[in-house]
Amino acid sequence: MLAPPAIHLPGDVNIAPIKALSILLLALCCALLASGTATAGAPQDPSAAKQQRPVEVILYPILVQAPIYGASIDLPSVPSTPGDGGESGAQSGSTDFGLNSAYMAGISVRAPQWFGEMRGTWAALSATREAPRVTVDTDTTLFNARGGVRIVDGLFATGGFRRVGLTLDADLTLPALGKSLHGRATPVLWDPLIGVDWRRRMGRWVVDGSFQGGGFGVGTDVDLTSEVNASWRGIPHTEIRLGFSVIYYKLTIDDVGIGSFQRTLVSSQTLYGPIVGLGFVF
Numbered sequence: 001m002l003a004p005p006a007i008h009l010p011g012d013v014n015i016a017p018i019k020a021l022s023i024l025l026l027a028l029c030c031a032l033l034a035s036g037t038a039t040a041g042a043p044q045d046p047s048a049a050k051q052q053r054p055v056e057v058i059l060y061p062i063l064v065q066a067p068i069y070g071a072s073i074d075l076p077s078v079p080s081t082p083g084d085g086g087e088s089g090a091q092s093g094s095t096d097f098g099l100n101s102a103y104m105a106g107i108s109v110r111a112p113q114w115f116g117e118m119r120g121t122w123a124a125l126s127a128t129r130e131a132p133r134v135t136v137d138t139d140t141t142l143f144n145a146r147g148g149v150r151i152v153d154g155l156f157a158t159g160g161f162r163r164v165g166l167t168l169d170a171d172l173t174l175p176a177l178g179k180s181l182h183g184r185a186t187p188v189l190w191d192p193l194i195g196v197d198w199r200r201r202m203g204r205w206v207v208d209g210s211f212q213g214g215g216f217g218v219g220t221d222v223d224l225t226s227e228v229n230a231s232w233r234g235i236p237h238t239e240i241r242l243g244f245s246v247i248y249y250k251l252t253i254d255d256v257g258i259g260s261f262q263r264t265l266v267s268s269q270t271l272y273g274p275i276v277g278l279g280f281v282f
Helices: 016-038 046-051
Strands: 055-066 069-072 072-076 089-093 102-111 114-129 136-154 156-176 179-185 190-203 205-214 222-230 238-258 261-281
Touching: 046 261, 055 238, 069 114, 102 136, 102 261, 114 261, 136 190, 136 261, 156 205, 179 238, 179 261, 190 222
Parallel strands: none
Antiparallel strands: 055 102, 055 261, 069 261, 072 089, 102 114, 114 136, 136 156, 156 179, 156 190, 190 205, 205 222, 222 238, 238 261
16 A cells, blocks of 8 residues: 655745845844934933823724735655556645735733733635646634833843634646645644844834744744834824734644545745734823
8 A cells, every 4th residue: 555645735935035024124123223322312302202101002903914925835746546556756836926915903012111912813815826736725813912021222022822723725736647636724723932022112103023933843833923013103092004024834734634645734834015004002
């Protein structure tokens, strides 16, 4: 009897946007920290001081993201037709990157020395390619909770968790075999996360950036998130938020039904794109 082959879904998704965004975030933080040091001796704006509160609560009823999403499928081997007594060669395919949408809501509580926040995300993501025919659809729900303590100036050390819930469907057409394979998985995983958060108030603008990493094999194999935002507070108790985020995660799921076989499924996904939202400040 032939041993069930493995499916890798998706494979090596390009994570260059994560590296690029991390470099951009570091450069932005350095520039703004230098600016803050240069202006530390300047007289404080009384109106800005009045806007500072010991504890600040921000409610985000809706944040909308337009993520770019892509995936790939790699089948090292698949069973050949009955009677051949052999296996087919490696089969692989990747999707094009497509524009999708994601919806979020959350709440943040901040004080000078600490902060805590929660956020929920829902996204129905899909990507395809015609030759060979590859389709990946993922209904994704993410719930994040994290907190942080101030290290120095506007820099915080953070810790928290992410709940990852997926309904993942994948189809790969194999022209050489004249068949198509379909697989579905519905994992729910919990990831521990650690990271850093940076935030600075500049007049009516609030600029912040964060990086989190985790998974560690407890939930997913790898879970990385990077985000930068600029929020305008020109209207009392209101915040208009503009930003950009990157999410990358990789997970391994055992005993997934692919056709009539049980196989190990490895999934990697990258989502990156702009964020626009509205917040209410109390």
